Amino acid sequence: MPANASAVVANLTVTQPTSNGFISAYPTGSSKPNVSNQNYAQNQTIPSLAVVPVGPDGTVTIANSSSGTVQIVADVFGYFLPGTPATSGAFVAVTPKRFLDTRTFRGPVSSAENVPVKVAGVDGIPSSASGVWVNLTVTEPTRFGYFEARAHFAxxxxxxxxxxxxxxxIANMAYVPIGQDGKIEIQPLLNPVPRHETTHVIADVFGYTL
Known part of the structure; x- marks a missing residue:
């Protein structure tokens, strides 16, 4: 691992948690962001892929947000170098930022709804970005199903x-292309798809592609 690495790609595994909670990974020396890299239930063992910017001292911080304790395993298998990316398709890591939380923004989402999220030109994401790397979290679903994240109007x-x-x-990392209007959209597809079945959606952006 070079000393000047600007970010690392890591698999973060939670094991032996004594209560429900989540972990957040971020560059050492910066404020703890109100974002989740992995949510977990008591006694659950679960991994999640993450891209984490490195702090000035060459380290990252992984914080546990729960009322109990947890064991954390971090397996690093890649890194990014510093510089100003200029090539189309280059990845740029940013400090994680919450772009959507329906628990505080608009209320639960049904299968009949698409949730547009403005990302380009917002909070450090340039208007020229072609896609964003997002940690998607679902919470309080009333029915089983899945999420689809895509460019707006795709x-x-x-x-x-x-x-x-x-x-x-539960959370998962996703790459989502950005629509021509600078937005992505997220849609829960609950099975079956009655309108009264809903879920909350959280989207934390931690990087973008030029």
């Missing part, structure tokens, strides 16, 4: 970015 592909069960809180 055709529904019925592919899954995150599968979930009723009542489950």
């Amino acid at each position: 055709t529904v592909s019925f592919t899954s970015n995150l599968n979930f069960d009723r009542g489950q809180t």
Whole structure:
């Protein structure tokens, strides 16, 4: 691992948690962001892929947000170098930022709804970005199903970015192309699809592609 690495790609695994909670990974020396890299239930063992910017001292911080304790395993298998990316398709890591939380923004979402999220030109994401890297979290679903994240106004592909069960809180990383209007959209597809079945959606952006 070079000393000047600007970000690392890591698989974060939670094991032996004594209560429900979530972990957040961020560059050491910066404020703890109100974002989740992985949610977990008591006694659950679950991994999640993350891209984490490195702090000035060459380290990252992984924080536990729960009332109990948890064991954390971090397996690093890649890194990014510093500099100003200029090539189309280059990845740029940013400090994680919450762009959507329906628990505080608009209320639960049904299968009949698409949730547009403005990302380009917002909170450090340039208007020229072609896509964003997002940690998607589902919480309080009333029915099992899956999420699809796509460019705004893109055709529904019925592919899954995150599968979930009723009542489950779970997260997954996704790459989402940005629409021409600078937005992405997220749609839960609950099975079956009655309008009264809903879920909450959280989207934390941690990087973008030029």
